Amino acid sequence: MFEIELIEVGLVALRGRLDAVQANDAERFLDGIDSEFVIDLSELEYISSAGLGVLLKTHKRLIPFSGGLKLIRVTSHINDIFKYSGFDKLFEIETS
Amino acid sequence: MDDHVKLTCNRDIGELEQIVDSTERFFAKNSIGTDIRGTVDLAVEELFVNMVRYNKETNAQIEIEMYPEGNGIKVALTDHDVDRFDPTLHDDVDVNAPIEQRTPGGLGIFLVRKLVDSIDYDYRNRVSRITFIKYQEPR
Numbered sequence: 001m002f003e004i005e006l007i008e009v010g011l012v013a014l015r016g017r018l019d020a021v022q023a024n025d026a027e028r029f030l031d032g033i034d035s036e037f038v039i040d041l042s043e044l045e046y047i048s049s050a051g052l053g054v055l056l057k058t059h060k061r062l063i064p065f066s067g068g069l070k071l072i073r074v075t076s077h078i079n080d081i082f083k084y085s086g087f088d089k090l091f092e093i094e095t096s
Numbered sequence: 097m098d099d100h101v102k103l104t105c106n107r108d109i110g111e112l113e114q115i116v117d118s119t120e121r122f123f124a125k126n127s128i129g130t131d132i133r134g135t136v137d138l139a140v141e142e143l144f145v146n147m148v149r150y151n152k153e154t155n156a157q158i159e160i161e162m163y164p165e166g167n168g169i170k171v172a173l174t175d176h177d178v179d180r181f182d183p184t185l186h187d188d189v190d191v192n193a194p195i196e197q198r199t200p201g202g203l204g205i206f207l208v209r210k211l212v213d214s215i216d217y218d219y220r221n222r223v224s225r226i227t228f229i230k231y232q233e234p235r
Contacts, residue, residue, distance in 0.1 A: 085190025
């Protein structure tokens with residue numbers, strides 16, 4: 001199960017499992033973002049390199065316009081994946 | 097009692113759902129702690145997807161075998177009629193590179209190598225077999 005929801009202007013929540021099957025849906029949604037955005041990951045249970053790639057692509061696209069994505073309420077397991085990937089050096093991240 | 101499980105999967109990333117379900121049942125049946133589920137799911141996904149996406153010259157099904165190993169799990173993925181691709185020799189990703197130089201490429205195999213306790217590669221007669229082990233952390 002994977003869900004992506006626009007909570008309010010500037011805030012999106014990702015929930016469930018963001019794997020190679022779901023990455024295309026996430027990419028289609030995030031391709032529609034063109035301003036500063038915060039991503040709430042408190043209910044994201046799993047992310048693979050496919051999901052990491054979607055976040056990285058979106059972040060790189062938005063940096064020239066808005067400073068990119070901010071990732072908030074990141075759980076410890078997801079934060080470990082971010083650290084191993086070097087994402088802690090690329091994104092502004094707030095853990096839960 | 098043989099607690100070995102063998103899945104035979106089509107070359108379709110849509111198979112991930114049944115792979116995850118089977119892994120969940122294997123963990124429950126063998127009382128393996130869920131603290132390593134995320135790592136095992138990630139390693140299986142990255143290796144399986146890599147086989148599906150980059151071994152295009154075959155239509156053979158991919159076999160995934162799971163075995164209890166100590167307090168953890170051993171997983172073997174076997175791909176038939178393919179060229180050699182040894183993930184243990186894969187170049188590291190430079191995680192300190194500036195963002196303009198970062199791409200998603202190679203990140204999956206890099207994470208697998210970082211997160212599992214061991215990974216081995218065997219290639220003979222055009223059959224590629226990748227085996228990894230992940231143990232639970234000592235309590």
